Amino acid sequence: MMEEVHEVKSALSVHGHNIKVTEVLKDGDALTFLIVSKKLSGTGEYHVDRTCDDFEWLQQHLFSQEDVPGIQGVIFPPLPTKAQVNASAKVMKQLGFLGLGEWQPYCKALETFLRQVASHGILNKNKAVEIFLTSSDPPGRQRAKKNIFNRLSQAVEEMRKEGHKDVDEFFQTKRDHNLALTGYTKSAAERFLDVVLTEQKIAVACGHFSAALHLCVEAEDPDKQAFSRICVKLSEVFDSMKKNMMSVAENNMNTLGLGLDLESRYQEAEKEMLFRRTCKLVELETARKNAEKAKPVKKAAMEEVKKAAETEFDHICGVAKQEIARFEGARVEMLQQAMVQWCEKQLLTAKESADQFNQHLQAFRGMA
Incomplete structure (x- = not known):
């Protein structure tokens, strides 16, 4: 260790x-x-x-x-x-x-x-x-x-800070946008997850029906051979439908699904950063008020506290602006990549499935 x-x-x-x-x-x-x-x-x-x-x-x-x-x-x-x-x-x-x-x-x-x-x-x-x-x-x-997140958990007791009016229009705008985007991205990820889970259920149902069709096959009865052949062929069709739906669900999960999940978690991370900065803003405003109201004997000490708070807050704002710019650029690229991969995967799966179903159609025509 x-x-x-x-x-x-x-x-x-x-x-x-x-x-x-x-x-x-x-x-x-x-x-x-x-x-x-x-x-x-x-x-x-x-x-x-x-x-x-x-x-x-x-x-x-x-x-x-x-x-x-x-x-x-x-x-x-x-x-x-x-x-x-x-x-x-x-x-x-x-x-x-x-x-x-x-x-x-x-x-x-x-x-x-x-x-x-x-x-x-x-x-x-x-x-x-x-x-x-x-x-x-x-x-x-x-x-x-x-650590800073211990401080965050303590600050949660004062949730008034979350709605505290910002002195910087840039950060107030970012806070408003983030508040909306956090809810939207979380909802989008949850809804898309419902789609994937439904696709998985459909795939399982197709598999069960494919297996059930084999129970109708009676190979030893010559009068039912035609019906048995149809059941076997239908079973193959539903097995293909099962594989197609599984591929669609897997594509959704590994491309746009993971992209939306990461976007949602990163919006929460940005929200936490903006809240930490807001807490520091409240601390700075408190330090300034204390310095203004301080008695002469404590004036110098309070001014030092105020200057330290201003320096720390300026550092935080400088880093935060760089982080937001970097995050927004990466976010657009990340979602774009996820959507492109999603489209490419689904187009490939659709083509493969169309070829497979066309083969099944030709086989049915041959049986007729």
């Missing part, structure tokens, strides 16, 4: 955009993910295995960088809800698309999380990222410590 990590600047020794989560291993109720990263220097790869607790360890170290100027303006890449074998209905609902497909979608989501962290100009300097991706030993247990 490794020592507790001290957050210091560290250049990654791997290609961040090539990180892959290649496999998931199940041992009882535990899940272990195999992560492969290409080395920057020379050839070769790092192969490490990490559990869900290890991913949470990494996330906690990223959250615990309060000494980094402007860190609260970062839109942290969202880590998916912790995966569980034989998860409850509530957990499966939280996972959404990530709970389908024998864990492949979940592996893809973890892969995206690691790539986003490794490519982030601030977060990838954290020593924990390098250790997580390259060390053959499992990371150490994260000790409970103060």
